[in-house]
Amino acid sequence: MFGILNKGQKIKGTVVLMPKNVLDFNAITSIGKGGVLDAAGNLIGGLTSIVGGVVDTATAFLGRNVSMQLISATKTDASGKGLVGKETFLNKHLPQLPTLGARQDAFSINFEWDTDFGIPGAFYIRNYTQAEFFLVSVTLEDIPNRETVQFVCNSWVYNFKNYKKDRIFFTNDTYLPSQTPASLLHYRAEELDNLRGDGTGERKEWERIYDYDIYNDLGNPDGGDKFVRPVLGGSSTYPYPRRVRSGRKPTRKDPKSEKPGVIYVPRDENFGHLKSSDFLIYGLKSLSQDVLPLFQAVIFDLNFTPNEFDSFDEVRGLFEGGIKLPTDILSKISPLPALKEILRTDGEQVLKFPPPHVIQVSKSAWMTDEEFGREMVAGVNPCVIRLLQEFPPKSTLDTIVYGDQSSTITKEHLEVNLGGLTVEEALNGNRLFILDYHDAFMPYLERINLTAKAYATRTILFLKDDGTLKPVAIELSLPHSNGVQYGAESKVFLPSDVGEESTIWLLAKAHVIVNDSCYHQLISHWLNTHATIEPFIIATNRHLSVLHPINKLLYPHYRDTININGLARQALINADGIIEQTFLPGPNSVEISSAVYKNWVFTDQALPADLIKRGLAIEDSSSPHGLRLVIQDYPYAVDGLEIWDAIKTWVQEYASLYYPTDEAVQKDTELQTWWKEAVEKGHGDLKDKPWWPKMQTLQDLVQSCSIIIWTASALHAAVNFGQYPYGGYILNRPTLSRRFIPEKGTPEYDEMVKSPQKAYLRTITPKYQTLVDLSVIEILSRHASDEVYLGERDSKFWTSDSRAVQAFQKFGSKLTEIEGKIIERNKDSSLKNRYGPIQLPYNLLLRSSEEGLTFRGIPNSISI
Incomplete structure (x- = not known):
């Protein structure tokens, strides 16, 4: 040498x-x-x-x-x-x-x-x-x-x-592999072989090996029954995407589970303290390891402050006056550098949070039915609502196991609030929509309600003439008192703005939002972005050389994802971790996401396919993007479709530079191996599904890469960076429910009549869990100072191909143009869903952002 x-x-x-x-x-x-x-x-x-x-x-x-x-x-x-x-x-x-x-x-x-x-x-x-x-x-x-x-x-x-x-x-x-200079072929293959490793042994800090494993590290059977969790992945019972393998030793009580310890992250996925975004990640670590025990001490051990809020003003006090802390507790929080920006003490003996956007203009607009409906299409979880196409709504749960789970909502329930229309007329006019969490939660309610008081919910919404959505009925269901195999016991609640009925309606909406908050965090956010992308990252590093055009295309959209996912397994979604402590499903949390993953479809992650599947768009070649939206003023869909089209156009132009024919796709050995392994190993529990693209055509490649980029960038931004702006006010997005709707003649009902606010606060998330929620989602909603946004690269020398550089510049210009159009739409007073009663314009799909808590910005990747 x-x-x-x-x-x-x-x-x-x-x-x-x-x-x-x-x-x-x-x-x-x-x-x-x-x-x-x-x-x-x-x-x-x-x-x-x-x-x-x-x-x-x-x-x-x-x-x-x-x-x-x-x-x-x-x-x-x-x-x-x-x-x-x-x-x-x-x-x-x-x-x-x-x-x-x-x-x-x-x-x-x-x-x-x-x-x-x-x-x-x-x-x-x-x-x-x-x-x-x-x-x-x-x-x-x-x-x-x-x-x-x-x-x-x-x-x-x-x-x-x-x-x-x-x-x-x-x-x-x-x-491409076939076009690589002969002198580099050996080195290209050798480097990929190094990155794949041999699949054995415990990974070491300095290694860059990418290998697959199941989610067998969320629990710790050796720590007792409290920490036992099912192994996710590798079975039809608990299917799951794969994660990066650490290779730690098995637990003593369960050889299928991995011992807790250091989470291995391939070294180049973990920058250490070289990037400011790491301060956000390490802020989460400090939060779980240092701050949460202090919160517990303040509330439970020292009884310094009660664990209940007694008024809405007291909740707002978290942002206006803060919580006074004992001097010794304050001295333990103050030196933690990763938390100085997040847990502000301002030199005083108080813990203070920034005011969430949802109450910055109005303190009470969050309570309105209009805002409740608007957040289904312009909130932090705008991708679940669907067109109601059959009435009454039906369940897909197995009747042998769960009995009759059909909805008990009747036409009479609805027609009093349909502006003179019959249910048939509203259905035929595409005016009825449903937010349906019944089937997701019903199988788990018996377990959940051992420590909580929760329902499985269905909400029917009516599209008004002004384009806004009005909730017209909420169905709250419990497993039959004789057992879930006998079906559901349900109650239907209707809108009211007077007397006790208005409080009951507010409580019913709170139960819906608890379902929505938990589904959002576990499915829309964690499963559908973080977890499903990781297998593609692993497969890319194992089979697409850094010289490969598709590696260069996808690489920016993988930054920090394995790192943040590893931290999530260690502190957020692990047994007795932050999510289990503060969200309704508790120890059932990630298991619920496994049940939903059974029906996950890769091709449906494309925004147009998702909208069509939910009945919210109809194919129409004469309409923009080839789709006609059923709800015209649907901010997430309107803005999202423009970004989706820009991404797909960029991928099409870029991929066409290297694949002039379908045959070129078929003959690319690295590409074919990459896709085969991503499907058969990375998403191995779903490998036999017929909907996977076959990767035989240029369009297969363009569609697949567009979905990966969309999911890692715009979809994640839409469901992540609004968490604190909307959920930082726990009254608007509670994560727990502790009481059922009170019945007349009970002490709870009398308390509700006497003090509606206290009844609401005793139903939703208490103080300790609120402090944890706010601390976590504020970190998750922040942008780092060195964030790289969609249409940008962290190096101008990412490729020597001037044609690719020109196509990428065109992509960036298109995103800038879209950003301007979104800003203009937000100024249009006729588009009521873009602004809403809380007067918060829908900015989540504006691609650029400053550092911090901005309620905007589309990073290239799932970096927090």
Whole structure:
């Protein structure tokens, strides 16, 4: 591998990297060429650069500490592999390089070159220091016949002895497998083989191996029955998408479950503290590990504040006056840097939250029926409502197991609020809609109601002449008192704005929203974006080389997702984690999402297909996007369809550059293996479903990639970044229900008559769980300062193909145009669903955003 080049002309290189502890400038200790690291990372033999090992972060990489070897893309050795050049070391620090980003260091390196070597297409790199560093990019200049070669690296590089094969990086050129220069074929295949690993052993921190596993790490059977959870994935009973494999040892009581411990994340998926978005992620960690116990102490152990709100004003006090904290508790929260922005104390002895958007203009508009209906099409969960096409609504639950679960809503219930129309006329005119959570919750209610008081809900809404939705009936159902096999016992509630009936109606709406909040978090958000995307990320890294055009297309839409999903398994959706503590289904939470996944359909994740399936759009070639919306003023759909079309147009133009025919798709070996594994392993429990695209045509590829990009960007933005703006006011989006609708003659009914607000507050989420909810969803609703939004890239050198760059610029311009159109629509007073009684314009699908809690912005990926 050494001595290939003769001394002569030099290739000038610039290497940009970031040290591991760049934020606090911790020292880096260098290992001489004779040194090795033991299992604990201690130096054995060799020489340190500086006595004591304390060195400046810039000079730590000079000397014989970091080396590179160029690999030719045009010249081969006797075995057919690209020629490998002489090992060369970084030789000079470039502190004044004007293009450097924050916390980056640049170094020069000069390679010997002659005409026998050709044009570089890759390089090996070795790190001889004890600490890893983050390699940002490498630029080679003055190359004959090429001038400049760019390498976009964005990868952690550990000490070379941690790797079986030297770390390799490729240029930003793009090649299908069949078009790869012969000299790079071996290296391309070898790198993919490294990323796949062998599927055995426990993964280590420095590894970049992508492999599949089931969700067998949410519980801890060894911790007692309280922590036992079913294994999700690998069975027809509990199907689930796959996650990245950690390979930890099994628990003692259940060999199918994995022991708790460090969650493995492939190293390049976890940037450490190099990105500000990590402060949000580590904020969640601090929250679960440090702050929640303090909240518990304040409320339960110290009895410093009761766990019940006594008035709506007290809830608003969380934003206006805050909660006073004991000095010792405050002193424990204040030093936590990841939480300083989120848990504001303002130098006072109080815990204060920012006012949610839903009450920034009006304190009571959230209570109106109009706002209740508007949030079904312009809230944080706008993708569940569907057209009512049969009456009364029916259940799909197995009658042998669950008996008769048919709705008890009658025509008489509805027609008093249909403006003179009959039910038949309203159905025929596409005026009736349903928010139906009956079948999702009924199978679990007997378990849920051991600790809660909840219903399975159906809500019928009427489309008024002004385009708004009015709830006209709510059905609350419980399992039959003799057992769920005997069907349901249901009550129907109708709108009222006077007396006790108005309070009962408000309570009925609260029970609906509890269903909606939980379905939103577990299905619309976690399952349909986070969980279903992870298998595609794994398959992409295992089978699509960084040189592959589809890897370059999808890569930005995967950033941070495996990282945040790993954290979710550790602190959010795990047994007795934050979701189980604060959301209605408790220990049944993720199991419910498994039941819904049984009916998940990949092709239905395309927005047009989703709208058609829910009866909210009709195919119409004369209408924009080829669809006619049933609800014309449906902000999520109107804005979303424009973004969907922009994404699909971009993918079509990009993919067509590399696949001129369907045959080219069929003959792409990496592409075919990628898709086969994503389906058969990543989503293996659904692999036999007939709806999977066959990946035999260009349109199969375009549709599949468009769905992945849409899901990771716009869909996730729509269901995530409105969580605090709408749900930060717990009265508007409660997550728990603790009382049934009170019956006349009971103490609860008398309390409701005497104090409607207290009755409402005793029904929904109490104070401790509210504090947890608000803390979590505020973090989840924030944008990092270094977020990369749809239509943007974190490097302008992501590809050397100018045609692709031009198509991408066109995509960005189109998104800017769409953003302007959304802003104009939000100014149209005739579109009442865009603004609503709370006077909050629908901004969730505006693609750009500033840092923070903005209620807008579409990041490229599921990064929080």
